[in-house]
Amino acid sequence: MDVRKLVDHLDRSRMVLCHSGTIYSQALFGELRPDEVCPGVFAYAPGWGVLDPGMTMEAHEHPVAEFYVFASGKGRMRLGDTWFDVEPNMSVNIPPGVEHELANDAASPLPLVFVSVGLRI
Numbered sequence: 001m002d003v004r005k006l007v008d009h010l011d012r013s014r015m016v017l018c019h020s021g022t023i024y025s026q027a028l029f030g031e032l033r034p035d036e037v038c039p040g041v042f043a044y045a046p047g048w049g050v051l052d053p054g055m056t057m058e059a060h061e062h063p064v065a066e067f068y069v070f071a072s073g074k075g076r077m078r079l080g081d082t083w084f085d086v087e088p089n090m091s092v093n094i095p096p097g098v099e100h101e102l103a104n105d106a107a108s109p110l111p112l113v114f115v116s117v118g119l120r121i
Contacts, residue, residue, distance in 0.1 A: 010048060010113070023057040023102075024050040028115060043118035050113050051075065054106035059099055065119045066094040068102075073112035075104045086112070096121070 015024040028046040029036075043064035051057060051073075059078070068077075074087045078101045079094060086092065086102070094100050104112040 046117045051104040053108040056103040059101040061099045067117045068092045068114045070114045073110040075112040077102045
C-alpha cells in the first residue's frame, strides 16, 4: 500500500496532541486495538503522526522498536547522536531504547506526515 495516497484522507478534527503537545496523532485503523489488527505484533496502535511547520516532537525513547514511514513533507530526525533529513517514501527503524526526535522547519510549506508503528520484538 502506498501511504502517500492516504494523506488526503487524514481527518484533522480527529487528531489529538501527543508527546507533551509536540505532535498530532490519529489512529491508523480507527478504534481497533492493536491485537484486533494483528495479534501479538503491535506494541501500540499504529497511527499517523503530523508535525505542522515549526513543530518539533520532544526527544524521547521507548522500550519497544518503532518504525516510521514518511508520507509527505520534509523534516529532520535524530536517532541517538545522529541527525538526518527525512522525506516521502523513506522509512526509519528506531531500535528499542534509542532516544529520537523529529522536527519540521518553520519555513516548510507542508506538514510532515508519517505513519508510526511500535513493534513487539
